[in-house]
Amino acid sequence: MGHKIVQDLSNSWPYIVGALVVAMLLCLIYIFLMRWFAGFMVWLSLFSVVGLLSYCCYASYMKYDELGRAGGDSDSASSSSNSNSGILNQVQQEVDHILHMKYTWLVFLLISAVLLGIVLVVMLFLRNRIRIAVALIKEASKAVASIMSTLVFPLFLWVMQLLVTGWFLLVLLYLASSTHPVYKAAMDNCTCHTLSGTYEAGDRCDPDTFSICLASCPTAVCHFYGSEKEKYVNYLHAYNAFGIFWLMFFISAIGEMILASTFATWYWTFNKSNVPFFTILISTARIFRYHLGTAAFGSLILAVCRVIRVILEYLNRKLKKYDNSFVRAVLCCLRCFFWCLEKFIKFISKNAYIMCAIYGKNFCRSARDAFNLLMRNVVRVFVLDKVTDFLLLLGKLAITAGICALSFHVFTHELEYKDYVNIPSLNYSIVPVVIIGVGTFFIATVFFGVYSMAVDTLFLCFLEDCERNDGSAEKPYFMSKELMKILHKKNK
Incomplete structure (x- = not known):
């Protein structure tokens, strides 16, 4: 099997590379289309969710009413159980039994109704915030299109992370041979x-x-x-593991600060045509000269939190052989707490890097200022975060699914080709499709990661713009005319 897979890859690698290039182009096209169709996509998605949840409520109620008139729960699925049936049949019978219970559909009805109510409340009372989120997404598209080098910049970070990973593996092998x-x-x-x-x-x-x-x-x-x-090898392994966590978080922090500085420069330039051509190089030089300590301190906090999580996972595996419910409950609570803590620290660190890129303050002051600014606009933060995440997830899934479907039809010869197109016959046509799918999702994550950073940076700049300026000649607004129109503001 391994020999056949290698043979398939050697025959299909040009098509795999071509598919990944097409994925890069589709990501660029999607980002550009967001500039004009972001509002349409957001509202279409919201109305589609409303329609889907409404249909779920209707279908659940009809099924609940049908089972109620039939005399309650139906045991037809469970009565046909056979002791000689396989595990899949048993699972299928159990699922059928659950679906023939009327209270199952009552639970579905309640869940669908609650979700439908939440979405309707958001659409009715937070529609202005949604409009702001759509406008900021359009602004992010303009910023990315204005500074195209930001889309290539993550590849530099990726190479640095590969070098760090290679060094980690080299040290790991050296320590393993220290005997x-x-x-x-x-x-x-x-x-x-x-x-x-x-x-x-x-x-x-x-x-x-x-x-x-x-x-x-x-x-x-x-x-x-x-x-x-050697006795000291275990301690050096722990030191090496801590080093890889710290360095990976440090590289990510540098990348976020450079992108934040680049997009903040674009926002705070009143006339966008005056944005420097080498903005990302200027931002890189500024971050490396003044803010490496900020990135190192923020990544250190994340590294310590990640090490604690790894230790808890190790203890959880070691203690699985002891049937102690209290210990399992304590470990579960600790793992959940530190998972939430790491997510919160990542969120605060990212916004602290943005504030540091804007004002140049240290990590603690930037984190405090970012947290206070976000808490004063918590509803806008929630709406923008969820709207952006939904659109980017939609884009990742759409591009990955489209490329995978196209490549599957190509490698299975379900499409008609011209005579000059020679698609090789493969032993396992699914192998290149899986590789293309993973590569496409990775490329989409890289491109949309830049786009997400642009949205977050412009959002904080927008909040600062609203609080610092009043539209006068001395303090004009730097936001776009569309944002000023939504907020009923204007420059005098």
């Missing part, structure tokens, strides 16, 4: 007495000084028994 040889004595019914001690069969010995035993035990031999790990 010393162990020699043990082999002798027949005799004991060797030396100044350093007494040797018996199976005792450790030193081949350089063991020759003195040959006088009393002529058949004694000090032979190689095996290798033993």
